[in-house]
Amino acid sequence: MCRPMSRPALAYIVGAFEHPTRDAGDKTLAQLQADVALGALADAGLGKDDVDGFFCGPDAPGTGPLSIADYLNLDLRHVDTTNTSGSSYLLHVAHAAQAIAAGKCNVALITLAGRPRTEGRGKGGLVRRDDPNQPDFQWEQPFGMQILNMYGMTAMRHMHLYGTTSEQLAWIKVAASHHAQHNERAYARDVVTVEDVINSPMVADPLHRLDCCVVTDGGGALVVTRPEIARSLKRPLVKVIGTGERPQHQQGGYFEITQSGAAWSGKTAFEQAGVRPADIKYVSLYDSFTITVLLQLEDLGFCAKGEGGRFVMDGNLISGVGRLPFNTDGGGLCNNHPGNRGGMTKIIEAVRQVRGEAHPAVQVANCDLALANGIGGQLGVRHASGTLILERE
Amino acid sequence: MNERVFIEPQPSAETEAFWHAAGEGRFLVKRCTACGKAHWYPRSHCPFCASADTVWEEASGEGVIYSYSVMRRAKPPYVMAYVTLAEGPTMMTNIVDCDPDGLSIGDAVTLRFVTTAEGAALPMFAPKAAAGVVDPAEERP
Numbered sequence A: 001m002c003r004p005m006s007r008p009a010l011a012y013i014v015g016a017f018e019h020p021t022r023d024a025g026d027k028t029l030a031q032l033q034a035d036v037a038l039g040a041l042a043d044a045g046l047g048k049d050d051v052d053g054f055f056c057g058p059d060a061p062g063t064g065p066l067s068i069a070d071y072l073n074l075d076l077r078h079v080d081t082t083n084t085s086g087s088s089y090l091l092h093v094a095h096a097a098q099a100i101a102a103g104k105c106n107v108a109l110i111t112l113a114g115r116p117r118t119e120g121r122g123k124g125g126l127v128r129r130d131d132p133n134q135p136d137f138q139w140e141q142p143f144g145m146q147i148l149n150m151y152g153m154t155a156m157r158h159m160h161l162y163g164t165t166s167e168q169l170a171w172i173k174v175a176a177s178h179h180a181q182h183n184e185r186a187y188a189r190d191v192v193t194v195e196d197v198i199n200s201p202m203v204a205d206p207l208h209r210l211d212c213c214v215v216t217d218g219g220g221a222l223v224v225t226r227p228e229i230a231r232s233l234k235r236p237l238v239k240v241i242g243t244g245e246r247p248q249h250q251q252g253g254y255f256e257i258t259q260s261g262a263a264w265s266g267k268t269a270f271e272q273a274g275v276r277p278a279d280i281k282y283v284s285l286y287d288s289f290t291i292t293v294l295l296q297l298e299d300l301g302f303c304a305k306g307e308g309g310r311f312v313m314d315g316n317l318i319s320g321v322g323r324l325p326f327n328t329d330g331g332g333l334c335n336n337h338p339g340n341r342g343g344m345t346k347i348i349e350a351v352r353q354v355r356g357e358a359h360p361a362v363q364v365a366n367c368d369l370a371l372a373n374g375i376g377g378q379l380g381v382r383h384a385s386g387t388l389i390l391e392r393e
Numbered sequence B: 001m002n003e004r005v006f007i008e009p010q011p012s013a014e015t016e017a018f019w020h021a022a023g024e025g026r027f028l029v030k031r032c033t034a035c036g037k038a039h040w041y042p043r044s045h046c047p048f049c050a051s052a053d054t055v056w057e058e059a060s061g062e063g064v065i066y067s068y069s070v071m072r073r074a075k076p077p078y079v080m081a082y083v084t085l086a087e088g089p090t091m092m093t094n095i096v097d098c099d100p101d102g103l104s105i106g107d108a109v110t111l112r113f114v115t116t117a118e119g120a121a122l123p124m125f126a127p128k129a130a131a132g133v134v135d136p137a138e139e140r141p
């Protein structure tokens, strides 16, 4: 790589922790929050009293960050509750880096915890918010708008415009399952074939059951800090070198649902980092559905628009086999999608890869540059893409 | 087959005129008189030029399927869709009175109001071939 040496270090991810549970019927949300927070701090070699910035989403129970700050007895001077659904945590890392650069905090803790299995909100991924103050409510809910059919329509239109096939989408799940077999904590560890995916029941045309992510309880947390503190710790240095975010919506009724916000968030992050898609050794891509991965590959520039179907075929996303290893923990499709929010686990596996701490069977050799991307909300109607580019120092 | 249960739309002060007209069988869209552009979903300020000079106008009820997805495991199954209206914008809706396996993106569709349990008229669409001309051969018992 040939890049200018003057590019400033934004911040470092020094702690990362994925909750081992996938079914947390025996724990409260606050306990899960504490588990992941203390797990990430222990990973960093820091304690709770080092934390002065706290970032969480609406999955944290209570009043914004206050209830969890109270529960953990944190002494804070900066809080952020940016909510773009599943991509929130990618934006939290970016906002933490900005807050650190602005001198607003030194050690930022970012948490996620959820229990959709225990609370029974997993079935079908139903989007049903009974709040008529939501301006879109009356134009969407009466028609049966659900997460499944929003992604279904996105996939259907991609197939129409570009000739993408169900077999091509299936390759994404196949690659994730090849990785999940090595992850003893993965919710679904069985290696599946293209035939298994396309023979699984159709849930929302053209998406099959195995095109959809798993529903799991659990969570994760990250610790982000300034360069001086990061260098004083004993962990490999994972530098955040580029960030980007982009909300995308229906634009008054003139939109293209096969274009995700990753086209914008990715461009911003790549420009800031001063690297190109071809430089990236590993990607964590949000995989609520197989089509989500396909759009991100195209919109982040790993292949041309419309070429995603051909790009993912023949194991091209499998570590050690293909050109672009993705989601080596098994991703949301097989491993874990805690709280129906996959952004946190995307970042955690990217950190493992850059540290060289992924499972040996899937660790990418010399993984000095990785990208993590999240798509929160729903493709097909309203979502926000968040991109992070991470570099080993 | 079970009767489909719809979530009621709950009209607001901003949208009451739409649902009132729908109840009378008229399908309205909002158009901005400042920039001339129609938008969806309807709102009081134009999403393009931000003018407050938006007016309701009766739409043609003609459109084409932008995309669709059949909810196979709903009881009964239904066809979620986006339809691009002749007036320009694309709206979220359902395709009804159709063979879900016979639909394609780009198919011409026409308006078909469907009434909820509480009497609200939801603007949905049916394939044009099926909605307009009835094949006499299919009329015979």
Ligand SMILES: [Zn+2]
Pocket (backbone or CB within 6 Å): B032, B033, B034, B035, B036, B037, B046, B047, B048, B049, B050, B051
């Ligand atoms: Zn206007």
